[in-house]
Amino acid sequence: MAASTKLSPAATAQLALTSYLGALERRPVATKSATSGLLYLVSEIVSTQLAKPTAGRQYAAAAGGKEAKERLSPLRVLQQSKPALKLAGYGALIAAPLDHVLYSLLARAFAGRTSRRARVGEVVAANALILPVQNAVYLAALSVLGGARSARQVVSAVRSQFLSVMQMTVVVSTLSLVAAQRWLPPMAWTPFFSLVAAAVDTAINVQAKRRELAAAAAGDARVDKDE
Incomplete structure (x- = not known):
């Protein structure tokens, strides 16, 4: 019996990327929706965990042992976090289809144009036309x-x-679009931008959650002082 061939991590990553790009080509919207939904789900879980890292560490130290780790685990957070599921739905049902349409139109408008002026025009068009729509829809959601x-x-x-x-x-x-222009095929743009957006949204979520916690703490302090 021939020994099975063990793929290197680089070969495994390349195979996964090839399979993913193939899925994008066969079912672009469905694949992008699944990708976006998963990214937004992870984004909400991560931002929830990072919003109060000090409190989380203090809780783990006080509770101790396996129980504390289970209560702070991503799975436990997911079970208790409806916002994570809601954001996953937003990513899959709204963000991904919208991004697919917007970036498909952008790619079509600049198809075959590789001059420096065309690349700059593509960046300007993305920032002036696509980004405001994405941000407004996201904030509204x-x-x-x-x-x-x-x-x-x-x-x-x-x-x-x-x-x-x-x-x-x-x-x-701007930075991500320049990177996409240089190194990515057009079919990979939407998942790439979804990944970038998820990272940015995570940072925004962490800041927003920390502001909410600070405001709540200030409100509690005022109530205690009045009493």
Whole structure:
């Protein structure tokens, strides 16, 4: 019997990438939706864990042993975190299809144009046309998932955060688009941008959760002082 061939980590990664790109070519929207949903799920779990690292470590030290680790495990957080599942649904059902359409239109508009001017134009078009739509939709979705029920509440939430989010995402988007232009095939753009967006959204979520915790702590302190 011939010995089985053991693939190296690099060969395994290459095989996985080839299989994934094949799935993208056969079922682009479904594959991108699954990718985006998973990334947003992980993003929410990670941001929940990172939002209060000091409290988490203190809790683990106080509780001790296996029970504390289980209560702080990602699986336990997932079981107790409806926002994670909601964000996964947003990523799969809204973000991925929207990104697929937007970046397909962008790639079609600049297809076959490889000059420096065309590349710069593509970056400008992405930042001026695609990024505002993505950010507005994401912030609106977060406000709805966070409890907003009226159009006025959603608009207010988007306005309060839109400029700060745009400032950060313009820089990240420019760098990621330049990288995509140089090294990635067009079919891989959406999952790549989904990965970048998930990393950015994780950072935004961590900051937002820490602000909420700080505000809640300040409110509790005022109540205790009044009493």
